[in-house]
Amino acid sequence: MSTGIKISKSGKSVTSTNPQDYILNSKWGKIKIIKQGGGTQTVNASTTADTTIPHGAGFYPIVLLFVEQTPGAGRWYGVPFKELSGESVYISSDLGFTSSGKNVFSFRTVNTTGDTKNINYYYFVIGATGHL
C-alpha cells in the first residue's frame, strides 16, 4: 500500500494519474528551495567581479539566478547569461566562473564599459541535484 498526500484540483479526481490535475501530490514532490536571497555586486570599469554564495547543500544543486543588469531598470533577466543587447553589463556564461558547487555557487559579472557598474541579483538554490 502506498502512502502520501494528494489534493486534486476542483473537479478532478483524486485518483487521476495526470500530474496536472493536482494541487499537491506527495508522489511527485515539490520544487524545494533550500536557500534564496539577493544582493548587489559592484564591478569596476572594464573588468570582472566574482560573486560567491554559500549554500551548504552538500551536493550540486540547481540554481535559478536572476539579474537586473541595469539597477532600477526593472528588467530581471534569467538564464542563459549571454551578452544582451541594450545591457552594458552581463553575467559570464563561462562555466569556470558561473557554476554551482557542492557548498557554494558563484557567478562572474563582466563589465565592458569604462565606468564602474552595479548589478542586482536574486537567486533560488533548489533542493534537487543539478549535477552528480
Place this chain on the structure above:
Amino acid sequence: MSNYGMKVVEPGKNITSKDPRDWILNSDYPTLNIYKTYTGSITLNAGDTTGYFEIEHHLGYTPAFLVHLGETDSAYATNTKIRVTCNLSTPYNQTTTRCYGDQAFWEHTAAGFHVIAGDSAGDRGSALRFTDIPILQGQDLDAAQLNYTLMTLGTHDVKFTVAGIDEDNTAEFGDPMGRTKTSAINNKTQSQQGSFFGWSDNVLTQVQEIVDRFGWSSGNALGFLFNDNGSESNECLITRHTDNFNSEEIFLDLTYTTSGSITYTYNLVVFENKIAG
C-alpha cells in the same frame, strides 16, 4: 514541543534526514509554486534578426520564471510582464555568396606586377569579370563587397574610381575599358601600403544597378572597371603578376535575403515566488 509542521519523505528515507533531496514535502522550507504556464511564439520573417513575445502576469511584483531558451535568446521579467526575445546571429534567410573572379584585364603590366589603377607611365585602368551571379532580376541586395589583394607603388595617395559595367550579361573581355559604366561610381583614395593587403570596397549600388536591368537574369556575368582619377605620376595600385588570373585574391561577396518565415515556440513557467518588488 515548540516545533511543528509537516514533513513527507521519499520511501525508504528517514524522516529526520536533513538532505532536501529526501523530502517530498517539508513545511520548514518554501517551494517554487507555479502561478501560470504560458505558450508563446515568435515569428521571424526573412531579414529579421530578432523578435519577442510578452505576457502580462498581473502579479504586481517581479516573479521568478523558467523558459527554455536558445543560446542567443534572452528573457526577463518586470513587475508587469515577462518578455522572451529570440535573437539570431544573422538575419533569417540571409545568405552571403562568394563569387570568385573569372577574368581580369589590365591596361598595363610591368615586370612583376599588373597595374589595377593609377598612373604608371600614364593613366591606367583595369577590369574584372565575375560569372554565375546567383541574383534574380530586380532582387534587392543587402550588401556587395568587392575584395582584392593589392598593394601600392609610389609615395602619395592613389586616386581612382570603381564602376560597374552597365551590361545585362558581361561578355568575355577583349579590351573592355571602353564599355559603358554604371551611373554608380565610387571615387576612391588609397594611402600608400608597402605590402600586399586585403582591400575591399562597397559596390552595392553598382551591383544593384546591374541586376535591376531589365535584361538581367540569375546566372549572368557582371564586371567592374577601375580607372585612374588624377593620381600623381607613378602612383598606382598593383596586384601580383602571375601567369594566370589569380581568382583566390579577387572575389565578390553578395549578401541577399530570400523570402520565408520561421516560428519559434516557447513554454514559459511563471512562479508565484517574488524576486523583486
